[in-house]
Amino acid sequence: MNAMSTRPLEGIRVLDFTHGVAGPYTAMLLGDMGCDVIKIEQPDRGDSTRYMNVAERFMTDIPKVGGDYFLAVSRNKRSVGIDIKTDEGRNLCHRLAGWADIVLQSFRPGVMTRLGLDHAALRAHNPRLIYASLSAYGQDGSLADKPGMDIAVQARSGVMRITGVPGSQEPIRPGASMADFAGGIYLYAAITTALFHRERSGEGQEVQLSLMDATMSMLMNYSVAVMDGHAELGPVGSGHPQLVPYQAFATSDGHVVVAAGTNKVFRELCVCLGCPELAQDERFRSNQNRVRHRTELIPLMEPLTRSRSTAAWLAIFDAADIPSAPVQDLPTAFEQLRSTSPGMVQTVEHPVAGPLSLLGVPFRFSHTHGDIRRPPPMLGEHTDQVLAEVLGMGPEAIGSLRAAKVVG
Secondary structure, eight states, X not given: OOTTOBOTXXXXXXXXXOOSSHHHHHHHHHHHTTOEEEEEEOTTTOOGGGGOOOOGGGOSSTTTTOOHHXXXXXXXXXXXXXXXXXXXXXXXXXXXXHHOSEEEXXXXXXXXXXXXXXXXXXXXXXXXXXXXXXXXXXSSSTTTTSOOOHXXXXXHHTGGGSSSSTTOOSOOOOSSOHHHHHHHHHHHHHHHHHHHHHHHHOOOEEEEEEHHHHHHHTTHHHHHHHHTTOOXXXXXXXXXXXXXXEEEEEOSSSEEEEEOOSHHHXXXXXXXXXXXXXXXXXXXXXXXXXXXXXXXXXXXXXXXXXXXXXXXXXXXXXXXXXXXXXXXXXXXXXXXXXXXXXXXXXXXXXXXXXXXXXXXXXXXXXXXXXXXXXXXXOTXXXXXXXXXXXHOOOHHHHHHHHHTTSBO
8 A cells, every 4th residue: 555545535524314234334435435424323222233233242232332233334433422303412413514524314204304404404504515315215206105124125126036946935035135235335336426526516415325226226137138028037046047057066065156157168167077068069059048948957067066075176167267166154254355355354442342353445446545443433432522523512511411311
């Protein structure tokens, strides 16, 4: 990294009202790139992700510290406890909006308007404000008023109908929170685009994004096939509806993924498997034919891959330059990441939880950089600091608000 490099969004200020996963993930990405992110939380309970947990180690001090989900997506933020349902709390937020470049919010459509914290209300304090609204189903469509979580969006989007075992009618949720993280990444891209526009024009604006739109956009490669080609897609296990063979195969001690994305690679694969004649079979000579005859081809290949270990096949496929990989568990994948992507696993010190292994910043720049500067905040950890630093409030004024339970 260049010694003179800087964070690309340093100096940009973010007022973050989001909760859950998608919005906080966007705020984390902005923080990684240098933004000063102030996270507004209810003083008594905090963000809902503070209660999401699977590891026993982090069960001890929720919500003050937060569960492992919160700890994973909350670095580079300052937590300020403000009860936004009070007049005094809303007034503080109006003043903070005058300081901010970006406001993020993920309440159900209409909530921020009722609270007097919508785009129109905050723009009055700051015409250059970029106001980003994240929702499950959009601000004005037929589903706008419905509550939505990642799994609900995955269900409505059709993702759960194309995931799972072939022939099964049981809907399967992918192991990753696809809707939440797709939404978070898309919103980050939209906000940085709006920032670029503001640099050119001086204009702030409202940015809207729904988890549904983001998730459907992740299904882009199926859109024409379904809407115009009337294709009926169902689950294909580890496979791909439009490429064959492009899936996991059992070996003698595990599974190996093979991606034969071209006819040339398929021919090389057949040579490696000891069945070059399959590549000459008219049913399998082209990808289009292999898609049509998937149920005939795959059973011919499966007994062959079971004859060797995963490591043996990987050595053979690597020598032939065939895209392949072992199917690994998460502990192995995270440990391997330390060597395959130096810097993508970093250790930070949390004041209560102790050492935390956090995923690093995936963006790589030649002249700028992102980094982890702050551990995930304790609930309300920075309330006094922010009110004093940003709004110029003294200890007595802050103490009065705390006594009235406006801040915490």
